Amino acid sequence: MWFFTSPKIVFGSGAVEFLASLPTKKAMIVCDRFLAERGTHQVIVEQLAKAGAKVEVFGQVEPEPHIATVEAGVKLARSFEPDMIVGLGGGSAMDMAKAIYALYERPDLTIYDITPIVELNLHQKARLIQVPTTSGTGSETTWATIITEGEGGRKLELAHRDLVADWAVLDPMFPSSMPPKLTADTGADALAHSIESISSEWANPFSDAMGVKAVDTIFRYLPKAVKGDHVPPEVREELHLAAAMAGLSFGNAQVGVGHALGHALGSVFKVPHGRTVGLFLPYHIEYNFSAAREKLGRLAPVLGDSTVRNGRDLAGKVRALWDQIGMAKTIPECAKITEKEFEEKLPLLVERADSSTCVVSNPRIPSSQELERIFRAAWSGAPIDF
Amino acid sequence: MVKFPSQEWIEQFKEKVNQNAAYEDAAKSWEGDFIFLVEPDGALTAPVALYMDLFHGKCRDAKMLATPDEKSAAYTYQGPYSNWKKLINKEIDPIQGMMTGKFKLKGNMMKIMRYTRAAKELINTASTIPTEFP
Numbered sequence: 001m002w003f004f005t006s007p008k009i010v011f012g013s014g015a016v017e018f019l020a021s022l023p024t025k026k027a028m029i030v031c032d033r034f035l036a037e038r039g040t041h042q043v044i045v046e047q048l049a050k051a052g053a054k055v056e057v058f059g060q061v062e063p064e065p066h067i068a069t070v071e072a073g074v075k076l077a078r079s080f081e082p083d084m085i086v087g088l089g090g091g092s093a094m095d096m097a098k099a100i101y102a103l104y105e106r107p108d109l110t111i112y113d114i115t116p117i118v119e120l121n122l123h124q125k126a127r128l129i130q131v132p133t134t135s136g137t138g139s140e141t142t143w144a145t146i147i148t149e150g151e152g153g154r155k156l157e158l159a160h161r162d163l164v165a166d167w168a169v170l171d172p173m174f175p176s177s178m179p180p181k182l183t184a185d186t187g188a189d190a191l192a193h194s195i196e197s198i199s200s201e202w203a204n205p206f207s208d209a210m211g212v213k214a215v216d217t218i219f220r221y222l223p224k225a226v227k228g229d230h231v232p233p234e235v236r237e238e239l240h241l242a243a244a245m246a247g248l249s250f251g252n253a254q255v256g257v258g259h260a261l262g263h264a265l266g267s268v269f270k271v272p273h274g275r276t277v278g279l280f281l282p283y284h285i286e287y288n289f290s291a292a293r294e295k296l297g298r299l300a301p302v303l304g305d306s307t308v309r310n311g312r313d314l315a316g317k318v319r320a321l322w323d324q325i326g327m328a329k330t331i332p333e334c335a336k337i338t339e340k341e342f343e344e345k346l347p348l349l350v351e352r353a354d355s356s357t358c359v360v361s362n363p364r365i366p367s368s369q370e371l372e373r374i375f376r377a378a379w380s381g382a383p384i385d386f
Numbered sequence: 387m388v389k390f391p392s393q394e395w396i397e398q399f400k401e402k403v404n405q406n407a408a409y410e411d412a413a414k415s416w417e418g419d420f421i422f423l424v425e426p427d428g429a430l431t432a433p434v435a436l437y438m439d440l441f442h443g444k445c446r447d448a449k450m451l452a453t454p455d456e457k458s459a460a461y462t463y464q465g466p467y468s469n470w471k472k473l474i475n476k477e478i479d480p481i482q483g484m485m486t487g488k489f490k491l492k493g494n495m496m497k498i499m500r501y502t503r504a505a506k507e508l509i510n511t512a513s514t515i516p517t518e519f520p
Contacts (some may be wrong), residue, residue: 001490003486113496116484117495119487156496202479354503359503361479365503365506366503368414
């Protein structure tokens with residue numbers, strides 16, 4: 001027995017106009033400072049005004065958002081009492097919207113109570129709407145939220161089925177101005193979601209369908225979106241939908257050791273999420289291939305029979321894509337840290353990866369020693385051969 | 387073959403847990419005792435509680451309780467007998483089992499979510515016991 005959980009999805013050019021049709025009295029928009037200063041949220045405000053809604057903007061979300069920011073947002077929500085909360089932005093803003101939403105709906109809880117094995121009974125006071133402005137995080141379609149405990153602190157991997165949005169609004173106007181580096185980082189994140197979920201012990205026919213389609217789209221379109229001077233709108237739209245599909249894939253099947261390692265590296269050395277999980281994707285494939293050969297074989301129709309015959313070739317295919325879009329393949333390329341710093345922090349990196357919930361459905365259960373060996377391989381660029 | 391649930395079964399479980407290096411590694415910083423509550427269902431007509439004191443990768447104590455409320459513990463993991471059978475036979479994943487309502491867990495959730503690898507190793511260990519289900 002298992003579930004496939006998804007928000008209702010409105011997509012395509014003009015999708016944002018759908019917000020005007022939702023009866024709303026008070027809406028709270030959660031976005032990052034950059035979007036708030038740039039005025040991107042005004043597009044949402046205009047649509048909500050058509051619905052007659054009063055709007056409050058919480059535009060304080062920082063990258064890799066902290067618990068303190070959640071608390072500030074919850075305070076605003078409790079005083080404003082919205083019947084709609086809109087997450088607008090990348091993963092940080094949408095994750096923040098989920099956390100604020102949960103604690104607004106349930107003032108009796110703390111953030112640590114958000115686990116998938118309790119009853120939350122959300123969706124009583126407000127609707128949750130997610131509007132991604134990047135194409136990668138998949139947060140718009142998942143029930144996971146990543147919140148950092150504090151400066152340099154652990155990333156809390158919180159999840160609950162009730163955190164799935166009522167609606168995900170996928171309008172390609174939002175990611176149309178993403179710069180190449182952000183396009184690459186977010187696209188790498190989406191590819192990691194797809195391949196890790198396909199290899200997961202919890203993979204299922206629904207998640208596989210979404211994951212395989214996302215992999216196909218990302219390999220086809222991501223280089224065009226990163227390299228092109230003027231990215232055609234249809235390329236942006238394909239990648240925007242692929243990111244949401246990758247979210248549906250991993251949201252219903254989990255990610256794996258690649259994300260556990262990426263979260264650890266990102267939290268310790270403050271590296272953007274997409275860059276770290278992209279870095280570890282080839283290592284995830286090499287480490288898990290022997291245990292996930294059959295599952296990863298489902299990628300044959302989109303990547304070719306020969307590519308999925310062994311882990312080295314499949315990881316090589318990903319590394320070749322990383323070369324095309326300028327993604328890091330080793331930790332020194334990714335994190336700009338010295339070997340001494342890496343060695344000093346290695347025990348902490350292992351400890352954080354070891355305690356990550358991302359390993360729960362990984363095809364192989366990695367020991368602490370194996371996690372350390374993967375970190376070392378990612379430092380030197382050596383393939384995984386154990 | 388050892389009957390589940392029974393004193394003999396929980397003793398064998400303790401012995402195998404203490405021989406499992408992978409569990410020891412995954413639970414090296416774990417401190418907390420458990421009650422595994424088997425709810426009556428099918429061939430089992432009364433609830434049975436199995437107690438385990440797990441500390442730093444080892445099991446310090448394990449026994450079948452005379453009654454479910456004989457002892458309290460930091461965590462209680464409970465479900466019907468038929469689901470325990472599926473869990474030990476690895477037909478149910480221990481975490482998915484909780485997420486689908488087949489098992490319930492009482493205790494500090496955030497702490498235990500950091501030890502999902504240890505939970506899987508525990509179930510892997512349980513599945514190595516030659517178990518007889520009445």
